[in-house]
Amino acid sequence: xxxxxxxxxxxxxxxxxHETMSALPAGKLPNHILEQLLSRIRLxxxxxxxxxxxxxxxxxxxxxxxxxxxxxSDPVTFAAxxxxxxxxxxxxxxxxxxxxxxxxxxATVLLPEECAEGLPGEIFxxxxxxxxxxxxxxxxxxxxxxxxxxxxxxxxxxxxEVERERLVRPETAxxxxxxxxxxxxxxxxxxxxxREKREALAELGVPNDALDRAAAYLHDPGISVVSAARAIxxxxxxxALHDPTEGGLATALNEVAAACSLGIEVDGAAIDVLPETxxxxxxxxxxxxxxxxxxALLAVVPDGDSDAAIAALNAAAAPARRIGSMVASKDGVxxxxxxxxxxxxxxxxxxxxxxxxxxxx
Numbered sequence: 001x002x003x004x005x006x007x008x009x010x011x012x013x014x015x016x017x018h019e020t021m022s023a024l025p026a027g028k029l030p031n032h033i034l035e036q037l038l039s040r041i042r043l044x045x046x047x048x049x050x051x052x053x054x055x056x057x058x059x060x061x062x063x064x065x066x067x068x069x070x071x072x073s074d075p076v077t078f079a080a081x082x083x084x085x086x087x088x089x090x091x092x093x094x095x096x097x098x099x100x101x102x103x104x105x106x107a108t109v110l111l112p113e114e115c116a117e118g119l120p121g122e123i124f125x126x127x128x129x130x131x132x133x134x135x136x137x138x139x140x141x142x143x144x145x146x147x148x149x150x151x152x153x154x155x156x157x158x159x160x161e162v163e164r165e166r167l168v169r170p171e172t173a174x175x176x177x178x179x180x181x182x183x184x185x186x187x188x189x190x191x192x193x194x195r196e197k198r199e200a201l202a203e204l205g206v207p208n209d210a211l212d213r214a215a216a217y218l219h220d221p222g223i224s225v226v227s228a229a230r231a232i233x234x235x236x237x238x239x240a241l242h243d244p245t246e247g248g249l250a251t252a253l254n255e256v257a258a259a260c261s262l263g264i265e266v267d268g269a270a271i272d273v274l275p276e277t278x279x280x281x282x283x284x285x286x287x288x289x290x291x292x293x294x295x296a297l298l299a300v301v302p303d304g305d306s307d308a309a310i311a312a313l314n315a316a317a318a319p320a321r322r323i324g325s326m327v328a329s330k331d332g333v334x335x336x337x338x339x340x341x342x343x344x345x346x347x348x349x350x351x352x353x354x355x356x357x358x359x360x361x
Contacts, residue, residue: 173260
């Protein structure tokens with residue numbers, strides 16, 4: 001299905017770096033800043049089962065019934081094409097990563113001034129189609145034309161439910177647990193770039209047939225991990241689930257480690273980089289590890305359940321393999337590539353955002 005990350009890292013010569021700048025780059029806040037902000041929160045309501053934290057995909061609230069309420073909010077800011085489809089699925093994924101079922105969606109849709117009159121209806125249709133594909137009810141939201149925007153933005157909120165005994169709790173992870181990656185990287189980022197910057201990528205030498213396939217990643221293999229998450233939760237005890245989004249797999253690995261309060265050792269050669277992703281990254285000088293990656297699923301399961309978990313994911317059309325293990329927190333988040341070991345990189349901004357901004361690496 002893919003070439004391995006070891007080849008890709010040779011191509012990029014491991015040119016990872018932190019950008020030093022006085023202003024924050026576009027994208028989600030760096031983890032160290034987010035941790036500082038979240039440390040100010042004091043939760044006094046005992047019904048909050050899972051509150052905010054780095055690597056935590058959604059909040060969980062005990063409303064007193066047989067099921068727990070799962071709540072998530074997430075915007076879509078990179079994409080303009082098919083933005084409604086993205087908004088539903090990226091929020092639903094985080095509900096699924098808590099072991100839950102997404103059920104109700106609300107969307108705040110912000111439109112640029114002088115947008116085409118048909119744009120609101122087009123976005124509404126995308127949202128409705130995505131909700132229908134998951135059995136989710138669209139229950140509310142807000143739509144307005146907003147000053148200062150150059151493209152539409154959607155801030156979505158998804159509510160769902162999870163049976164108490166199925167809630168996925170990363171703090172239960174243990175040293176030696178298996179780390180599994182399903183469906184490879186980077187589905188969403190590859191599709192966004194092919195849809196938003198096709199002409200620029202073609203000028204860089206990406207073949208048209210590769211761009212066609214990359215654009216189709218939105219639906220095949222698709223950015224939803226709901227069915228994959230359900231399949232693995234049905235098959236084995238799951239310690240943690242996480243969908244790599246902004247900042248790509250590298251950021252997601254650091255977030256999983258933070259949520260589990262453990263370290264991670266990853267086999268770089270085991271990470272599948274999808275072929276169209278690799279073609280675009282090679283042409284554009286991007287790193288697939290730092291590329292928007294919704295559609296992939298990271299799972300932490302007990303070591304002895306690794307084979308059964310992989311079999312369940314494969315049966316759910318989510319090709320999977322073990323890419324590493326959980327280690328002691330003092331060991332950090334480490335990747336073995338060829339004959340060396342190095343810290344998994346961090347990215348000052350997502351590679352998709354960097355390319356869309358036109359800024360060189």
